[in-house]
Amino acid sequence: MVLRMSRLMLKTLRDDPADAETASHKLLVRAGYVRRSSAGMWIWLPLGKKVLENISRVIREEMDAIGGQEVLLPALLPREPYETSGRWSEYGDLLFRLKDRKGADYLLGPTHEEIFTQTVKDQCTSYKDLPVILYQIQTKYRDEARPRSGVLRGREFQMKDSYSFDTTDEGLAESYDLHRAAYIRIFTRLGFDFRVVSAISGAMGGSASEEFLAPAAAGEDTFVDCPACEYAANSEAVTTVVGPVKDVDHPALKEVDTPDTPTVEALAAHLGVPASAVLKNLLVKVDGEITAIGVPGDREVDLGKLAEHLAPATVELVTAEDFTGRPDLVRGYVGPQGLGIPYLADPRIAPGTSWVTGANAPDRHALNVVAGRDFDVDRYLDVVIVQPGDPCPVCGAGLALDRAIEIGHIFQLGRKYADAFELDVLGQQGKPVRVTMGSYGIGVSRAVAALAEQTHDGAGLCWPREVAPADVHIVAAGKAVQTELALDLAGKLHAAGVRVLVDDRAGVSPGVKFTDAELIGVPTILIVGRGAASGVVELKDRRTGAREELSVDEAIARLS
Ligand code: ATP
Numbered sequence: 001m002v003l004r005m006s007r008l009m010l011k012t013l014r015d016d017p018a019d020a021e022t023a024s025h026k027l028l029v030r031a032g033y034v035r036r037s038s039a040g041m042w043i044w045l046p047l048g049k050k051v052l053e054n055i056s057r058v059i060r061e062e063m064d065a066i067g068g069q070e071v072l073l074p075a076l077l078p079r080e081p082y083e084t085s086g087r088w089s090e091y092g093d094l095l096f097r098l099k100d101r102k103g104a105d106y107l108l109g110p111t112h113e114e115i116f117t118q119t120v121k122d123q124c125t126s127y128k129d130l131p132v133i134l135y136q137i138q139t140k141y142r143d144e145a146r147p148r149s150g151v152l153r154g155r156e157f158q159m160k161d162s163y164s165f166d167t168t169d170e171g172l173a174e175s176y177d178l179h180r181a182a183y184i185r186i187f188t189r190l191g192f193d194f195r196v197v198s199a200i201s202g203a204m205g206g207s208a209s210e211e212f213l214a215p216a217a218a219g220e221d222t223f224v225d226c227p228a229c230e231y232a233a234n235s236e237a238v239t240t241v242v243g244p245v246k247d248v249d250h251p252a253l254k255e256v257d258t259p260d261t262p263t264v265e266a267l268a269a270h271l272g273v274p275a276s277a278v279l280k281n282l283l284v285k286v287d288g289e290i291t292a293i294g295v296p297g298d299r300e301v302d303l304g305k306l307a308e309h310l311a312p313a314t315v316e317l318v319t320a321e322d323f324t325g326r327p328d329l330v331r332g333y334v335g336p337q338g339l340g341i342p343y344l345a346d347p348r349i350a351p352g353t354s355w356v357t358g359a360n361a362p363d364r365h366a367l368n369v370v371a372g373r374d375f376d377v378d379r380y381l382d383v384v385i386v387q388p389g390d391p392c393p394v395c396g397a398g399l400a401l402d403r404a405i406e407i408g409h410i411f412q413l414g415r416k417y418a419d420a421f422e423l424d425v426l427g428q429q430g431k432p433v434r435v436t437m438g439s440y441g442i443g444v445s446r447a448v449a450a451l452a453e454q455t456h457d458g459a460g461l462c463w464p465r466e467v468a469p470a471d472v473h474i475v476a477a478g479k480a481v482q483t484e485l486a487l488d489l490a491g492k493l494h495a496a497g498v499r500v501l502v503d504d505r506a507g508v509s510p511g512v513k514f515t516d517a518e519l520i521g522v523p524t525i526l527i528v529g530r531g532a533a534s535g536v537v538e539l540k541d542r543r544t545g546a547r548e549e550l551s552v553d554e555a556i557a558r559l560s
């Protein structure tokens, strides 16, 4: 591949887009990888499409290696199977619903457990047909409440979703482990810094579940991380503090400024945490009533709603004691039945345990807390988080709290969907056996932005080689002889299997070309400048900035 910038549809920008909050959003737009189409919907421009394809290729290779079979299902789906599973209503506002010309209900698929279950019911009849792993890389739709971080959280986005079908629990565990190992290979090859953490399984149901998190300041997930042992967990999956807790450093909070609204500093002081503490969800007394402000279905705070809530009201911060009347009960969570009070030390709360069950256990309620009156939930709502320094449930060391982006998620669904769809195969004994399932997702488009978050620097994007839109970015400084040599080099490198982007634009200053090369972030920059006449070029490592002068032949040998 030789991409000539003189012909490439690419317009780099000097200024950050006005609405961009995260580095990936700013840089992917400025470097011409993506362009906003409308809220949460993105146009993938030529360079961006290449990165997306590179990520997809790595995923395909590793999914094929564990025996995954690629299929492609429709994104436009009828209502009926989602009624069968209960998710037509469970999904709430997250689901894009539409009608056809006859008035029949449809949805745009947010994830495809239902349709895969139906497909296997149709295709597999005997235990001999299983196990099977099916996957697709496909467009998903979710009407996210806050599609604000560029392609990190789209309303239309690319996901790799796979589903395993087994006849036994051991089989499911094996399929899960195969995925877990494949995900580790995928994220390693893509160049991620990532952690595998236990997670709760939310609307999916089921038991074992882990998330792949890429630590990054722009992340919307918080995870606890033990510096002394292997323990790490999504903060949603572990002990939470009942209290007035929230993203105290979130910009949206600062926008709220009525006389009664606490400032970030007041919040932080009240909580006894630094103003930069990473906390999620807010419990406050609004006009005297305790309220949890958040989106229960997705366990995220809707900041628009937060501002709305806080603006006209008298707001007081709530402490755990306010909530429970007991100063010793500082950890817990809220469910529709009341406030559950499990402890870190509780042996039943193993890492990865979903706390949703048991909310109604004896002695585990807060008195006088009524769902709907005291907090706005029609589902279970986790209320917040371990504080930095809290003891690790495994080894007791002080936990750290970090922000991360969820890049992948693996679930053992069990028989939830198989039961709903009566998915059986004929077993060895000639009797029907209920199938057990796993579901496994990777955010393909999110991975582009998450990598940008983790790898960029002050000058721009800085891609790991496997995902970069090219291996080498040749900059022809401008004179005809330089451009000629640059194109010649590009051809030779191409012949040697190297992916080349060459800046052969006429009438663009070398300074602009260098700035663009840094912004675009291809791992190696090859400058054809002053030395060109005597056959000398300069090689620059985008990440380290290390430069080296080489002869043309040496450069070709080095890069191919
Ligand atoms: P999040 O917690 O960020 O909302 P999720 O838990 O709802 O994500 P899953 O249902 O687990 O997402 O979907 C599998 C993967 O799809 C996620 O791990 C993530 O990488 C990706 N993903 C989910 N929602 C989006 C989105 N709105 N935009 C881009 N990628 C997404």
Ligand code: MG
Binding pocket: 298
């Ligand atoms: Mg979500």
Ligand code: MG
Binding pocket: 406
């Ligand atoms: Mg999640």
Ligand code: MG
Binding pocket: 406, 408, 409
């Ligand atoms: Mg998830």
